[in-house]
Amino acid sequence: MILIEGGRVISPKNGIDGMYNILTDGDRVVQISSDPISIPDGTKVIHAGGKFVFPGFVDMHVHFRDPGQTHKEDILTGSEAAAAGGVTSVACMPNTKPPVDSVETIRYILNKAEKAKARVYPVACVTRGMDGKELTDMAALKSTGAVAFSDDGRPVKNARVMLEGMQHAACVGRKVLSHCEDLDLINGGIMHKGDVSRLLGVPGMDRASEDSITAREICLSASSGAPIHICHVSTKGSIDLIRNAKAQGTRVTCETAPHYFILDHQKLLSKDADYRMNPPLREPKDIRAVLGGIADGTIDCIITDHAPHSAEEKADFYTAPNGVVGLETSFAACYTYLVRTGVITLRRLVELMSENPAAILGIPGGSIEEGGIADIAIADLDRSWIVEPEKLHSKSKNTVFKGMTLRGKVITTICRGEIVYSE
Numbered sequence: 001m002i003l004i005e006g007g008r009v010i011s012p013k014n015g016i017d018g019m020y021n022i023l024t025d026g027d028r029v030v031q032i033s034s035d036p037i038s039i040p041d042g043t044k045v046i047h048a049g050g051k052f053v054f055p056g057f058v059d060m061h062v063h064f065r066d067p068g069q070t071h072k073e074d075i076l077t078g079s080e081a082a083a084a085g086g087v088t089s090v091a092c093m094p095n096t097k098p099p100v101d102s103v104e105t106i107r108y109i110l111n112k113a114e115k116a117k118a119r120v121y122p123v124a125c126v127t128r129g130m131d132g133k134e135l136t137d138m139a140a141l142k143s144t145g146a147v148a149f150s151d152d153g154r155p156v157k158n159a160r161v162m163l164e165g166m167q168h169a170a171c172v173g174r175k176v177l178s179h180c181e182d183l184d185l186i187n188g189g190i191m192h193k194g195d196v197s198r199l200l201g202v203p204g205m206d207r208a209s210e211d212s213i214t215a216r217e218i219c220l221s222a223s224s225g226a227p228i229h230i231c232h233v234s235t236k237g238s239i240d241l242i243r244n245a246k247a248q249g250t251r252v253t254c255e256t257a258p259h260y261f262i263l264d265h266q267k268l269l270s271k272d273a274d275y276r277m278n279p280p281l282r283e284p285k286d287i288r289a290v291l292g293g294i295a296d297g298t299i300d301c302i303i304t305d306h307a308p309h310s311a312e313e314k315a316d317f318y319t320a321p322n323g324v325v326g327l328e329t330s331f332a333a334c335y336t337y338l339v340r341t342g343v344i345t346l347r348r349l350v351e352l353m354s355e356n357p358a359a360i361l362g363i364p365g366g367s368i369e370e371g372g373i374a375d376i377a378i379a380d381l382d383r384s385w386i387v388e389p390e391k392l393h394s395k396s397k398n399t400v401f402k403g404m405t406l407r408g409k410v411i412t413t414i415c416r417g418e419i420v421y422s423e
Contacts, residue, residue: 001023001024001039001040001042001043002024002044002045002046002374002414003021003022003024003037003039004024004046004376004378005021005045006021006047006049007022007048007049007052007053007378008051008052009022009032009052010054010346010347011350011368011369012355012367013055013351013367013369014368014369016032016368018034019034020053021033021036022053022368022376023037023039024376024414024417025417026374027373028371028374029369029370029371029372029373029374030370031370032370046378046412046419050380051378051379051380051381052378052379052380052381053368054350054354054368054377054379055350055354055355055365055366056088056365056376057086057354058087058088058089058090058301058357058361058365059082059087059089059090059303059306059330059353059357060091060148060177060255060301060357060360061091061177061255061306062082062090062092062093062303062305062306062327063093063095063323064079064090064306065078065308066092066096066112067097067098067105067108067109069096072308072309072310072313072396073308073394073395073396074395075092075109075112075113075116076112076115076116076117077393077395078092078308078327078394079113079116079118080117081306081325082117082118082327083117083118083393083413083415083421084327084328084392084393084410084413084421085328085413086331086379086413086421087118087327087330087377088118088119088365088375088376088414088415088420089118089119089358089363089364089365090120090306090327091121091122091147091357092109092122092123093123093150093152093153094124094125094130094151095154099129099130100123100125100141101124101127101128101130101136101141102141103137103141106146109145110145117413117415117420119365119416121145121361121363122145122147123146123147123149123150124136124138124148124149124150125150126149126151126156126165126176127151130154132151132154132158133158133161135161138165138168138169138174142174147174147361147362148169148175148176149165149169149174149175150178150179150231152177152179152231153179154179155178155181155182155213159220162176162178162216162220163220163223166224166226166227167224170225173362174362175228175253175360175361176226176227177229177231178213178217180209180210180211180230180231180238181213182209182212183209185206185208185209185212186205186206188203189203189204190204190205190276190318190322191205191268191280191281192204192205192268192281192283193207194282196265196266197265197268199269200271205279205280207235207237207282207286210233210234210237211235211238211241214233214242215241217230217252218241218242221245221251222245222250227251227252227253228252229252229253229360230242230253230255231255231305232255232256232257232279232305233254233260233299234256234260234279234280234281234286234290235286235289236285236288239290239292239293239298239299242254243293243296243298253300253301254299254300255299255300255301255302255303255357256302257326258326258333258334259277259326260281260282260286260287260290261287261290261291261294262337263281264281264283264284264287265280265283267400272317273315273317273320273398274402276317276320276323277305277307277322278322280322291338291343294338294343294352299352300352301352301353301357301360302330302352302353303357304326304330305323305324305326306324306326306327306394307322307325308323308325308395308396309396311396324398325394325397325399326399326400326401327394328394329399329401330353331353331377331379331408332407332408332410333406334349334353335349335381335406335407336407336408340407354366354367355367374416374417375414375415375416376414377413378410379409380409380411381408382407383407383409384407385405385406387399387406388402409423
């Protein structure tokens with residue numbers, strides 16, 4: 001048993017915001033009370049006075065590179081990084097080697113995740129081999145443990161196949177998570193197409209690539225009634241399209257990542273490949289649009305798109321793979337740049353990082369309530385800290401926040417009723 005004593009608990013889903021004591025037993029919360037709680041001998045007591053207590057964060061978009069590229073990350077090390085960031089549930093994207101298009105690969109992930117410090121939920125492929133042609137056996141993958149379907153890392157190029165995938169996923173009670181990118185428009189681009197890419201003389205990634213596929217997915221959802229979730233939104237155009245679609249009743253949800261509302265393409269002037277990801281860092285007007293979408297509810301959740309790569313792979317700016325790590329910095333980056341700046345409230349941040357992604361995926365979590373799962377993050381909001389890549393728990397250290405000072409630090413994480421991270 002664990003008693004969390006004297007913290008300010010924020011759990012928007014069930015209307016909790018105040019000073020409470022929380023008692024867990026096994027993997028469940030058994031009591032929440034503003035009064036002292038009697039505990040048996042042997043209970044672990046966490047004194048949370050002056051700290052904030054949240055439902056464990058849910059990151060519905062990570063890459064753990066397992067199976068196939070475990071020199072970058074694996075399920076266990078990725079979960080270590082998650083725990084250090086207060087993240088108790090992750091949805092792992094399927095662009096592994098082999099891709100997650102079979103029940104055998106789903107079983108491999110779930111078996112390895114039994115010892116992980118976070119709940120690991122596999123996302124399976126929409127198409128076999130992620131080749132965009134033949135749909136996977138969604139019913140079998142769902143029954144084995146897939147919580148969603150995506151060909152993330154590349155789009156489903158054929159609109160007919162995508163529509164059928166959305167409809168089949170809906171029939172088995174799951175959603176498709178769409179990586180919106182027109183590869184013909186990208187045409188070898190390695191960063192945002194704009195003044196900086198032209199100054200550097202490198203091929204750029206046109207914003208129309210993201211906007212055009214976002215528009216396509218919205219049209220497919222509107223015509224079929226099948227839900228669609230738009231991954232890692234980064235452009236003003238996509239935000240506007242999604243906002244308008246929601247107003248028309250289209251069943252669309254979306255996500256963004258901290259780097260899209262904090263940094264812009266000027267960071268690429270350093271020719272440091274750690275600032276390269278897909279979609280890329282955009283322009284100030286896109287940052288303003290993403291912030292507006294977070295503030296007005298257009299954006300449903302914040303994810304990291306945690307994408308580890310080794311230092312050797314990131315060494316050459318021109319040939320490095322896209323991707324950044326983010327699990328350990330996500331909460332602090334959001335608290336620093338969203339809450340402390342007045343864009344949103346702390347309550348809204350908990351909705352974006354915990355309640356909403358759990359609801360979109362249909363998985364447990366997103367709240368602290370009696371009888372609910374004991375997945376909890378405790379943070380010190382007065383704590384300032386410098387992001388030092390070498391201290392991150394991930395195998396890879398490719399963070400865009402290196403050297404930055406952030407405010408708010410997760411100090412304890414509880415998953416399944418066990419302390420999985422503590423300073």
